Amino acid sequence: MNLNGVFIEDTFAEAFGMKAARVVVTACDVVWARHAGVAATGFATSVIACGCEAGIEAEIDAARTPDGRPGVALLFFAVSTKELTKQIERRVGQCILTCPSSAAYAGLAEGEPLPMGKALRYFGDGFQIAKVIGGRRYWRVPVMDGEFLCEETTPMVKAVGGGNLIFVAENAAAALAASERAVAAIRRVPGIIAPFPGGVVRSGSKVGSKYKALPASTNDAYCPGLRGRPASMLTAEENCVLEVVIDGLTAEAVAAAMAAGLRAACEVAGLRRVTAGNYGGKLGQFHFKLREILEAPPCP
Amino acid sequence: MSLRLTLHRPPPGRISLAGIVPNRLAALAMADIERLPLAWGKETPALGEFFRVAGAPGPHLVFEGMDARFCDVARGMAAGECEIHGAAGDFVAADLLGGRVVVRGSVGAFAASGMRGGELHVQGDAGERLGAALPWQAAGMRGGRVIVDGSVGARCGDKMRRGEILVAGDAGDFCAARMVAGTLAVAGRVGAHAGYGMRRGTLLLLLPGAAPALVPTFVETAFAADVFLRLLRRHWLATLDAGGAFARRAGAAEWRARRWLGDLASDGRGEVIHIV
Structure with a gap:
């Protein structure tokens, strides 16, 4: 199958069930909301060593936030409820509570509640105040610029992590351009993050290593520096490979994001083929077949 | 479906x-409703003696032609x-757990006392101790929302524990006295000793003009809880009838x-916020 002359491999991306939460952060202006969001979602590219995968889902107009100030929506994904609880507490506590003028709210309507302000209130040393507004409980913690307002809990839902697209290109410029276009399209889909730097990862991995202590190691089959070896998957014209990893609140969102990214990337000259990472289908619950997701109507 | 109880005696x-x-x-069944006993001292007259059931x-x-001598309405x-069309007596919506009570008239004392949920809307005035605790109780209103279009009497929100009381008119003396938590907002004037003995909770005064006369154990803070007020205001505008x-x-x-903290003679974590 070809799309704009780009070969789409008959393969699938293998994704996993994860736990996710959305936190809405507001501040006096969008700059400070973004500062809080960037800090809270920093060092969160992969659950392998970061504890969670996180990113800024979208900026939110003042008219659509709980307190009428500009904000950002953050998504956090982890492999377990326990880990997600820990990550939310630490990241909201260290990066949002600390950010001038910020406030933090639950961003999902339903789900198992995870503690947020419930744990952070103790920073108030007894001067914290609880308020119930519209059936939702908030904590007001005195801080040096006024008070930090934080919703008591934030709902957690089952989600999908590890959707991916692998772009194989003639050169580095084409691979990067295709990846950038894909990420721009992916980020327009609600409920999605691409957690790596700029949404793109160059160090795609395979399961296992010759070193027993490592659970994952470089995806040598797609390293151009190892092209020519028998196990290489690259042809003579393929000189650079980049990957985009996608986490989403639902499988439908991940599929829509992958399709949007695929279509956008395939408009770049120099992109030769698109493939996806999987483990033979035995590890992940979700299989996103590249050719099938392209047949679905584009996300509006 | 609606059941109408019209006062005929x-x-x-x-x-x-x-x-x-x-x-x-x-x-x-309708006949059983007419036979329901009411409490009048030691006597138990049937509901049908006073109300026509339809x-x-x-x-x-729906209660029609109501009189302030009927107490415990919707308790x-x-x-x-x-x-409720007309007036109602004491303890209207007391111990309310859920649902909505609308009084198209005024109510007596202790309305919404012990209320835990639901909504009471009084289109007239409310008597003293709205949402307040009974003398032997540790806490008054514990949840839900009360809206009063008119004014309220003394000791509104006394020992209030949770929920919100929104008063469009004036409030009497000792408003929010001994308040434990929750939100009490008054759009008109408040009487003397507002917030007396307040432990926690929020008394919000919406009448522009001079600062409220508070007891000396309230101190003005440098910060006015802007984000909380934004949240509260948006919630009210989204959930209250705009008219x-x-x-x-x-x-x-x-x-x-402007914001004051107090009552420092008590727990001192309450706040009085005056919208200027």
Whole structure:
């Protein structure tokens, strides 16, 4: 199958069930909301060593936030409820509570509640105040610029992590351009993050290593520096490979994001083929077949 | 479906309407409803002696031609809607658990006392101790929302524990006295000793002009809880009837506020916020 002359491999991306939460952060202006969001979602590219995968889902107009100030929506994904609880507490506590003028709210309507302000209130040393507004409980913690307002809990839902697209290109410029276009399209889909730097990862991995202590190691089959070896998957014209990893609140969102990214990337000259990472289908619950997701109507 | 109870004989004295709530009447036949006993001292006259019963039992109960001698109206109601045309006596919507009570007139003392959920909307005035604790109780209102289009008497919100009381008119003396938590907002004037003995909670004063005369154990803070006020205001504008008396006052203009902390003679974590 070809799309704009780009070969789409008959393969699938293998994704996993994860736990996710959305936190809405507001501040006096969008700059400070973004500062809080960037800090809270920093060092969160992969659950392998970061504890969670996180990113800024979208900026939110003042008219659509709980307190009428500009904000950002953050998504956090982890492999377990326990880990997600820990990550939310630490990241909201260290990066949002600390950010001038910020406030933090639950961003999902339903789900198992995870503690947020419930744990952070103790920073108030007894001067914290609880308020119930519209059936939702908030904590007001005195801080040096006024008070930090934080919703008591934030709902957690089952989600999908590890959707991916692998772009194989003639050169580095084409691979990067295709990846950038894909990420721009992916980020327009609600409920999605691409957690790596700029949404793109160059160090795609395979399961296992010759070193027993490592659970994952470089995806040598797609390293151009190892092209020519028998196990290489690259042809003579393929000189650079980049990957985009996608986490989403639902499988439908991940599929829509992958399709949007695929279509956008395939408009770049120099992109030769698109493939996806999987483990033979035995590890992940979700299989996103590249050719099938392209047949679905584009996300509006 | 709506059940209509129309007063055809004025009560001889204070009569309790405890238990005459939609969630209880819905399961009864019309004849059984007419035979329900009311409490009048040691006597138990049947409901049908005072009210003509019409319509069909369901989630909506309407009292017509009501009189302030009827107390305990909608007391302990758990669900449904209760509409009262005319005045009602003491303990209206006391111990309310859920549903909505609308009084198209004024109510007596201790309305919403012990309320835990639901909504009481009084289109006239409310007497003293709205949402307040009874003398032997540790806490008054514990949840839900009360809206009063008119004014309220003394000791409104006394020992209030949770929920919100929104008063479009004036409030009497000792408003929010001994308040434990929750939100009490007054769009008109408040009497003397507002917030006396307040432990926690928020007393919000919406009448622009001079600062409220508080007891000396309240101290003005440098910070006015802007984010909290934004959240609260947006919640009210989203959930209150825009044409209602309180909503018109609350939505009048962008809020700028002064804030006092107190009562420092008590727990001292309460706040009085004056919208200037």
